[in-house]
Amino acid sequence: MIALKHKPTRADFRALLRLAGPLVLIHVGTMLMGVVDTVMVGRVSPAALASVALGNMYFFAISIFGMGVLFALDPIVAQAL
Known part of the structure; x- marks a missing residue:
């Protein structure tokens, strides 16, 4: 540990909290x-x-996939900079 x-x-x-709030x-x-x-169309x-x-x-499936790709690219881009 x-x-x-x-x-x-x-x-x-x-x-x-200031960073995570938005x-x-x-x-x-x-x-x-x-x-x-859902409420409007119900x-x-x-x-x-x-x-x-x-x-x-x-929409949520595509959004989560896109977030996963972006989260995976964060360390790669950070190291390249």
Whole structure:
């Protein structure tokens, strides 16, 4: 196990939250888009609701794949710089 040279302080946690806050809001907003789509189409017809569900499924699958590719490229680009 790696020993820490210093214990994390409140300032460290505040800095982490300041960096992570916008990312959390983006992900929550993306999930809420699917919820709003489902609520808006839910009263139209079962076929429309099914199509929105499929669209959300494909959108999230492609988004997660893209995020994985970008997360994998982060260390490669950082080392190249």
